[in-house]
Amino acid sequence: MALTPDRLERFARHIVLPEIGGAGQVALAAAHVVVVGCGGIGSPALQYLAAAGIGRLTLIDDDAVEASNLQRQTIFRETDLGRGKADAAADWVRHFDLAIAVHARSLRVDRSNAADLVAGATVVLDGCDNFATRLAVSDACVAAGVPLTSAALGRFQGQVGNFAGHLPGQACYRCWVGDAFDAEDCDTCAADGVLGAMAGIVGSLGAMQAIRVALTGQAALGDPQWGQLQLYEGLVPSLRTIRVPKDRDCAACGTPAG
Template sequence: MQDSQLLRYSRQILLPQVDIVGQQRLLAARVLVIGAGGLGCPAALYLAAAGVGTLVLADDDHVELSNLQRQIAHGDADIDQPKAQSLASSVLAINPELEVIALNERLQGEALAEQVAAADVVLDCTDRFSSRFPINAACVAAGTPLVSGAAIRFSGQLAVFDRRLPDAPCYGCLYPPDELGDEEMTCAESGVIAPLVGIIGAFQALEALKLISGAGSAHRGLATFDGLTGEWRRMGLKRDPGCQVCGTAHS
């Protein structure tokens, strides 16, 4: 590690749970952030500041004026620009030493599988079940830890799915695909308070940093946050043997 890196990351290295070894793990890590919107912006910015060596940012959308209320990596000058590229520019402005790969596309199929398999951790920062289900399936197939976040109105949630652990659940255990209807809420239809996505996105970044560095232990179960009361709730989550994705009949 260079002297400039020792200085840049000194406040993390001082933490005994991280130390130089943990920081070196971060510098050597590759994290895939899928979604460069409300959740992906704060998550990627904190991962960059913390020194994750390679960030892959994937999003097929473009920046719109209505995004700027909460998607803090984008500004007026970025309107009509690809979100992944805009976020990449903000990330590099914070930490130009990183390798940042902007994918201006919706990852799916083989491309999704390849990127998930190459990553040490995946952050699902999307806002639709149609994206979350294939991301989860790819993480289960590759054995890559998944940090899933969601935010709508004044409510947020976070869960970590690490299939490297025995009997760990996956996203499909929490939300079985065949039990969900065709309708789903998004910020565009239901609204969202601006700081909520920052809270959940930062939470996702924290869990990714712990998974990589070895500090502490990853979050277990499902955490929900009520922004109107400021209350967190935590619920246990067990693996479903009948899960369509990770159940014993499908393994």
């Protein structure tokens, strides 16, 4: 794949970075990122993925835009109220860059459809709001051999990490949270609150980590940092990293007994 003159101009600030370069920009153009959740995390994440020149985006969300979303989900406008988030987000991408192939899926991810939704992706960026969906996505990624960027947000805290449980010795998201969270209920922004700018920080960190995956083997920035969970505390602020070890007994990526 060769970049056309207009794409070379658009991404000139990327291309002059030694850590990305022309080969890296071509890799981004060839990448397919599946974004699960177009809300507080997915909204800023997909903006920076689109701005980075990701060639194909699949946006998944079964929710509709509400007035309370506008405090942090900055791709939406008052005229989008009542619209499906996936469709409204896809329209934002189309207005931003006609060269991006974008597909909206207005549905809820669960164990019955996760495998089909992640199939063929370069990386899946999950920013959804419940553990049942997160684990369904993670398990499907492990089974399909697709890397996962997981991003989560609550109040003034955020966490982002890349997982590759399909690779030898690498943890999956289930290794991190275990089996106790296969449930629909969890804390919500409506109940606990969230600072709008925190969504932008965590979504941007998620986009950065997904870009690292897309550049793997093509540019110096392509170090996925598998299993390194970035924990951001907004009140201090501070950022620290912890290593998530592979759980040999993990139901998704562990080593079968015998």
